[in-house]
Amino acid sequence: MYSQTVIKGQISDTRGKVIVSASVSIYKKSSSAIIAYAITDSKGLFAITFVSPDPVVDLEVRCIGYETVLSAINNTPQTKNFILSEKSFVLKEVSVKAAPILQKGDTLRYLVNSFSKEQDRSIGDVLKRMPGIEVLPDGKILYQGKAINKYYIEGLDLLEGKYNLANDNLPYQEVSQVQILENHQPIKTLDSLQFSDRTALNIKLKNSYTFTGQARIGTGFSPLLWDANITPMLFSKKRQMLTTYQTNNTGDNVASQLKKLTIEDLLNQFENNSEKIDWLAVQQLANPKFSEKRWLDNSIHLLSSNYLQKLQKDYELRVNVSYLNDYQQQKGFTNTQFFTPSGTIDLLEEKYNQFYYNSLQTNFTLQKNTTKNYFKNSLEFQGFWDSQRGNIVLNNEGLKQELGNEYFRFSNNLKSIFSLGKQKLVLFSYLGLNKTPQELRVNPGQFEGLLNESKPYDSVTQQTDLLTYYTNNTLSMIKAVKYFTLESKVGLQLENQKLNSDIATSTNSVLSSDFSNTLDWFRSKVYVDLQTQFKKANWRIELSTPINLYSYTIKDAPLQQSENVNQTTFEPRLTVNYDINSYWKINSSAGISNQFGTINQLHYGYILQNYRSIKRIDSSLPQSTIQNFNVGVSFRNPVKSLFFNSSYSNVQSENNLLYQSEVLANGAVSIEAIEQLNTRYSHNFSTRIGKYVSAIKSNLTLNSSFALQEFQQSINGNLVDIANQNLIFGSKIDTDLTDWLNLEYAGSWTFSNNKLEELKQPQVKQQNHVLNLNFNLKNKQYLGLKSEYVSTTLFNKRNENLFADFIYRYTSQKKKIDFEMQMNNIFGTNNFKTINVNDYSYVTTNFLLRPRQLLFKVRFSL
Numbered sequence: 001m002y003s004q005t006v007i008k009g010q011i012s013d014t015r016g017k018v019i020v021s022a023s024v025s026i027y028k029k030s031s032s033a034i035i036a037y038a039i040t041d042s043k044g045l046f047a048i049t050f051v052s053p054d055p056v057v058d059l060e061v062r063c064i065g066y067e068t069v070l071s072a073i074n075n076t077p078q079t080k081n082f083i084l085s086e087k088s089f090v091l092k093e094v095s096v097k098a099a100p101i102l103q104k105g106d107t108l109r110y111l112v113n114s115f116s117k118e119q120d121r122s123i124g125d126v127l128k129r130m131p132g133i134e135v136l137p138d139g140k141i142l143y144q145g146k147a148i149n150k151y152y153i154e155g156l157d158l159l160e161g162k163y164n165l166a167n168d169n170l171p172y173q174e175v176s177q178v179q180i181l182e183n184h185q186p187i188k189t190l191d192s193l194q195f196s197d198r199t200a201l202n203i204k205l206k207n208s209y210t211f212t213g214q215a216r217i218g219t220g221f222s223p224l225l226w227d228a229n230i231t232p233m234l235f236s237k238k239r240q241m242l243t244t245y246q247t248n249n250t251g252d253n254v255a256s257q258l259k260k261l262t263i264e265d266l267l268n269q270f271e272n273n274s275e276k277i278d279w280l281a282v283q284q285l286a287n288p289k290f291s292e293k294r295w296l297d298n299s300i301h302l303l304s305s306n307y308l309q310k311l312q313k314d315y316e317l318r319v320n321v322s323y324l325n326d327y328q329q330q331k332g333f334t335n336t337q338f339f340t341p342s343g344t345i346d347l348l349e350e351k352y353n354q355f356y357y358n359s360l361q362t363n364f365t366l367q368k369n370t371t372k373n374y375f376k377n378s379l380e381f382q383g384f385w386d387s388q389r390g391n392i393v394l395n396n397e398g399l400k401q402e403l404g405n406e407y408f409r410f411s412n413n414l415k416s417i418f419s420l421g422k423q424k425l426v427l428f429s430y431l432g433l434n435k436t437p438q439e440l441r442v443n444p445g446q447f448e449g450l451l452n453e454s455k456p457y458d459s460v461t462q463q464t465d466l467l468t469y470y471t472n473n474t475l476s477m478i479k480a481v482k483y484f485t486l487e488s489k490v491g492l493q494l495e496n497q498k499l500n501s502d503i504a505t506s507t508n509s510v511l512s513s514d515f516s517n518t519l520d521w522f523r524s525k526v527y528v529d530l531q532t533q534f535k536k537a538n539w540r541i542e543l544s545t546p547i548n549l550y551s552y553t554i555k556d557a558p559l560q561q562s563e564n565v566n567q568t569t570f571e572p573r574l575t576v577n578y579d580i581n582s583y584w585k586i587n588s589s590a591g592i593s594n595q596f597g598t599i600n601q602l603h604y605g606y607i608l609q610n611y612r613s614i615k616r617i618d619s620s621l622p623q624s625t626i627q628n629f630n631v632g633v634s635f636r637n638p639v640k641s642l643f644f645n646s647s648y649s650n651v652q653s654e655n656n657l658l659y660q661s662e663v664l665a666n667g668a669v670s671i672e673a674i675e676q677l678n679t680r681y682s683h684n685f686s687t688r689i690g691k692y693v694s695a696i697k698s699n700l701t702l703n704s705s706f707a708l709q710e711f712q713q714s715i716n717g718n719l720v721d722i723a724n725q726n727l728i729f730g731s732k733i734d735t736d737l738t739d740w741l742n743l744e745y746a747g748s749w750t751f752s753n754n755k756l757e758e759l760k761q762p763q764v765k766q767q768n769h770v771l772n773l774n775f776n777l778k779n780k781q782y783l784g785l786k787s788e789y790v791s792t793t794l795f796n797k798r799n800e801n802l803f804a805d806f807i808y809r810y811t812s813q814k815k816k817i818d819f820e821m822q823m824n825n826i827f828g829t830n831n832f833k834t835i836n837v838n839d840y841s842y843v844t845t846n847f848l849l850r851p852r853q854l855l856f857k858v859r860f861s862l
Contacts, residue, residue, distance in 0.1 A: 007073070008047045009080040011040050011061060018044030019084060022063035029056050029072065100694050101131075101638040108132075108180040108638055109204075114694060116172050117734075117742055118776040119784060121214075121859075123175050123203065124167030129699050129734055130178065131690035132636060132643035137292075139164040140261045143180055143199045144634045145645040145688060147263040150186050150200035157186075158240045158308045158318065160363070161260035165242060165304060166203065168257060169231040171861055174212045177204035186264070189374045189417050193424065193478055193485050194533060195540050197577055197587065198263065210235040213242075213862040218250075220822075220855030225250050227855065232862055238310040246302045251293040251850055254302045258322050258361065276409075277600055279464045279501075280440040281610045282390035282401045285330045285351055286836050286845045290768055290790050294803060294825065295832065295849045300326040315375075318365040326357040331848035332831075338663045338841045339756050345663055350393040358385040374417035382409040392611070400443045401611055409434045424478040426487075434468040442611045445505055450606075450614065450670070451515070458506035462608040464517075466599070470495045485533040493525040497599050501607055513558050514616075517605040522553040523596075538579040545572050550596060552621055561604040565621050569594045588631040597622030597657075617657075617673040625654045641692035651682040660714035680711040698735035704728060723755040744772040761842070764835050765793040780811040792835055794842070799833040816861035821854075828852045 007026070011019045024046045025037040035057065036050035050057075052075055059080065061069040066084035073080065100114035115129045128135045134142040141148050141163070151163035159165055184200035185191045211234050218227035231244035246254045288295050304322040311317055333350040360383045368375040390401035411432035417424055445452060445460040476489035503515040529546035552565040573591030580586065606616045632647035658676040663669055686705040692698070708725045730748040737743055747770070753763040768790050775783040784807035792799045804826040810819045830851060836843045 004049050004051055005075055006047060006049050006077045007059065007080060008045075008078075009082065010044045011046065011063070011082050011084060012044055013066065013084055013086065019063055019066065020044060022046075022061060022066075022084070024048060025060045025062075026050050026052075027058040027060060028052070029054055029058055031058075099639065100692060101641055103638045106182040106184075108182070108636075110178040110180070112172055112175045112178060114697075115692075115699075117774065119742070119774045119782055120172055122168055123170045123172045123178070124164075126172045126175075127167065127178065129692075131641050131692040131699060131701075132180070133178075134688070135167075138259065138261070139167060139256055141167075141201060143201070144636065144643065145632070145647060145686065146199065147261070148201050149184060149196070149198035149262055149264045150181075151262060152200060152202040153240060154205055154235055154237075155202060156240055156308055156316070158242060158306055160318070160320065160365070161262040161265035162258055162306075162320070162322075163261060164257040164259065165244065165306065168254075169214060169229070169242070169244060170203070170233065171212055171214060173861075174205055174207075174210055175203055176206045178202075179204055186369075187374050187417065188369050188371050189424065190478070191371070193480055194487070195535050197540065197575075205235055208237060211862070215860040215862060216857060218248075218820075218855050218857030220250075220853055222851060222853060225853060225855055227252065227857060229254075240308040241306065243305045244302070247300060249299040250853070250855060251296040251298060252300075253292050253296055253298065254300060255324055255326060255357070257302070258304065258324060276384065276407045277436060277466065277598075278405065278438075279436070279466070279600065279607060279609070280403055280405065280438045280462060282353055282388040282403050282440075283349070283351065283392065283610050283612065284353060284390075285332050285334060285847055286834065286843055288790075288832050288834055288845075288847050288849075289766075290788060291770075291803075293850075294788075295847055297329040297331075297850065298326060299328075300324070314368050314370050316365075316367045316369075318363070318367070320361075320363040320365075322359075322361045324357060324359045326355075328355040328357070329353065330355075332846045334846070335844040336841055337844075339754075339759075339761060348394075352391045354389040356387045359383060372419065374415070376413075376415050378411075378413040380409075380411045380413070382407070384408075390611075397444075399611060400441075402441045404437075404439045406438065407434070407436050420477075422479065426474070426476040426478060426489075428472070428474045428476075428491075430470075430472045432468070432470045434466070434470075436464070436466040436468075438464045440608060440610070442608070446608075446611050447614055447670075451503065451505055451511065452507060455507075460506070460608065461504045462501070463504075464499070464501040464607065466497060466499050468495070468497045483534055483536045485535075487529075487531040487533075489527075489529040489531065491525075491527050491529075493523070493527075495521070495523040497521040499599055499603060501603070501605065503606060503608055513605065515606045516558070517556060517603045517607070518558050519554070519556045519599065519603055521599045524551045525549065540577040542575040543572070544574075544591075545570070548594075550594075552596065554602065554621065556604050559604045561618070563621055565596075567594075567623075583635055583637050585634045586632070587634075588629075590629045591627075593626045593628070595624045595626060613669050613671065615671040619657055619673040619675055622673070623656045627652045641694065642690075644687075644689045646687035647685070649682075649684045653680040653682075654678075655680065658712060658714055658719075660717075662716055674714065678712045681709070683708045696736060698733070701730075701732040703730040720756050725753060727751040740776050742774040742776070744770070744774065746770045762794055764842070765791075766834075767791040780813055782809040782811070783807070784809075790832070792833060794835050794844075801829050801832055802827060803829055818857070818859035820857040820859065822857070823852070823854050825850060825852045 011022045013019055020040055020042055022040045023037060026035045026048055027033060028035060035052055036048050038046045038048045040046045055075050056072055057075055059071050059073050061082050063084060065086060067087045069082055069084060098111055100111055102109040110130045112126055116126045120126055127133055132144055150157060153166060179202040181200040181202060183196055184198055185194060185196045213232040216229040219225060227248040227250050229246045234241040302324050306320045308316060308318045330353040336347040338345040363378060363380045365378040384407040386405040388403040388405065392399040409432060414429045416427045440462045441459060443459040445457040448454050448456060451460060472493045474489055474491035476487050478487045499517050499519040501517040503511055525548055527546055527548040529544060532543045534541040548569045548571060550567045555562040571593045575589040577587045601622050602617050604618050606614055608614050628651045630647060630649035634645040636643050655678050656675060657673045658678045660672050660674050661669055684707050688703040690701045705728045710723045713720055713722055728748060728750050732746040734744050748768045750766040751763060754761050771787045773785045777783060786805040788803040790801045806823045806826060808821045830849050832847045832849055834845050
C-alpha cells in the first residue's frame, strides 16, 4: 500500500494576476496515462490528491491563451507555484450550416434559402426545387404524390384553394420556411378525435408584419405586346390582404391563378354538383402539351382582391372577389383518323377559333376554428358570360360556329361543430342554385339526313337551358372510445333539374319532338353512415359503412318518356395506413361504390353538341357499380433529403349502358346509348424519387407512370374491344455547376397506343426536353438561355420542334428594381404538330404558335 500525495499551489501570469479555471494534471512519467487532475479556483489555487508507486511523476498546467507548462516532480507532498506566459493560438476555421430540411413531429421545415436561386422571383419558383414536393403545370402542389388539403400563410387560409395567387406573386425573399404539415386535420376541435392522412402546406414569413408584393410593367413586339402586374400584399397577426391586377397578351395565362386546387375544395365541388356543365362546344384544336406561353394567343385582364380579418371571440371574416376578362385565338388544322371495323375514315379540318371569357366570382366567409368549437359559413356567387366563334374550312367549304355559353351559381355552405356532453355534434348544410343557358349556331346546317330530309340547308341552331336546385344536409355525432372514434351520420340530398332544349333549322323552326327536351329530373338520397377510426401505435384504420337509399323521378311529358328508380346500396370503404418506421409508410384502400347517371347522360331528345356530334340517350338511367383498390408505399428521410413514393390503383366498373357511335363518311359522329351490360377496367401505376444534395445545391428527380384502360364500345353497329395504354418516363435535375452557372433540365418520354379487337394501331412516341442555363454574373446581372425540344413520332415519321429564349436581367440592389429584356422563340418556330390518341381515333393537330417576340420589363419589389 502507498500513502496519498498532496500537491498544492497557485497559478498566475507574468503580471502577477491569478489565472482561474486552469487545468492541472498529474501523469505517469513519460506516459499519456492521467492519474489525477484539478481546476484552479477564483484565487488561482489548486490541490491534487493522488496515489502512485512511481517516485517521479509529470505535472502539466494548461489554460487557453497561455503556454502549456510540463514539469517532472517528486512523488512527495509539496507546494508548487507556476507562472504562465501569454500565447495566442490560431483556431481552425469552422463552418456551421443549417440542414436544408428539419423535422419536428409531423412537421417538415424546408429552409427557403437552401433551395432558392438567383433567377427565382416568387415562392412558387422555389417550391419546384424542394424534394418530395411536386408542382404540376397548372400549379397544383403534390406532396409524396398526393394533393395538399390546405395552403396556409402564417397559419391562415386567405385564398382557400386559389393558392396560385400567392405562389406566383409572393417574393421568396420574404419567406423563411415552407412547412409541410403531415396528417393534418384542418378542424382543430376534431384534431384529437379524427386523424387525417392529408397534408397541408404553410408559408412561414420572416417577419410578423410583412408588407410586400411586386409591380411589373413591360412592352415589346411583334405584334405590339404588353405585360403588367401590380400585386400588393399585407400579412400581420390579425389581418391579411392580397390584391392584384394583371394584364398581358404575351401568352401568360394568369387565369390559372383563380383555380381552386386543394383536394378539399375539389372534392366539395364534385360532391355539391357545383361544376359547370358545358352542353355545347365549338370544335377546337387540341392544345399542345408543352409550355403554354409558346402557343397561347391571349389578351387577358385579371382583378382579384382577397382580405382576411380576425374578429373578436376567435372569429375570422374573409372576402374573396375576382373578375376575369380574356380573349383568345386558335389557328391550325387537324387530321382525324377514325378506326372502325369496316376501315379508316379521314377528316381534315382547318380551324380558326375565337374565345371570349368574362367571369365574376365572390366569396364571403365567416369562420371560427378553435379547439372547442367550429363554425364556418360561406356565401358564394359565380357568373360566367362566355362566348365562342369558330371558322372551319372543310372539304374546301367554309363552316361557321357561334356559341353563347353562360353560367350562374348562388350557393351557401354551412358547417358547425360543438360539444354535447362528451360527444361532438356536427351540422352541415349546403344549398345551391345554378342556371346554364347556352346556344350554338352552325352555318351551313349539318346532319341533313337527320334534320332536313337529306337536303342541304343554311343553318342549324341548338338551344339549351338547365336550371338546377341542389341541397345536402347532414347531422352526425362523434365520440371517442379508447383507440376508436365513432361517427354516426344521417343525411338527405335533394336535386331538382329542369332541362329545356330545342333544335331549329333555317328551313324549319319547329322540328319533331325528337329534337327537343323538356326534362324534369328529381333525385333524392337518404343515407346513414357509421364511420369508425382506429388509431394505435403505427396503425391508422378507417372503415366507412354507408347505406344509401336513392330515388329518381325522370319525366319528359312531350316525348311521353319517364322513369322511376328506387334503389338501396351498401357502399363500404376501408382505408389502412401503417407506419413501418419513421421513414417508411404503407397506405391502402378498397371500396365499392355506385354511380348513377347525371342529366347530361340521360336526355330523350337529340342535342347537337358541336357541328359534327349529335347525341341522344334514349335509354334507362345509367348505373355503374365500381370496385376500386389502391396501395402505395412512401419513404422520406429529411436528414438525407431523400423522398420516394409509389402507388398502384385498380378500378373495375360494371355498367348497364353501352354507347354506340356511328361515324359517318364525313367524320360526323352520332352517339346513342343501348342497354347492354359491359365492364371497364383501369390500371394505373406511378412512382417518383427525389434527392437533394446540399453540398452542391443539386436536386434530382426521376418518375414514371403507366395507365391501361380496357372497355367495349359499339362503332358503326359492331361491338369492339378497345384497349388504350400510356407509358411515361421523366427526369429532372437542377444543379449549380459553378458559383455563377446553374443548369436546369427536365425530360419526359411518352409511348401511347390503342388496340381495336386484335388490331394493334401504330405506337405514338413523344419526347419533351427542357434545358436552361442560368448565368449569375457580377454586379447583380443575370443571363438566361432557355431551350425546349419537342418530338412526336408516328408511322416512323418524326416531327421535331426546337425553341429557344434569351433573358438578360440587371438588378439594382438598393432600389430593388429589375430591368429585364426577353427574346422568345429565337428560331421563329411558328407551327407545332402533335398527335392525340383517343378511344378509337388518332388526332393529328398542326397548331399555329406565337411568333418571335422581344419584350422589355421593369419589376419593382413593394
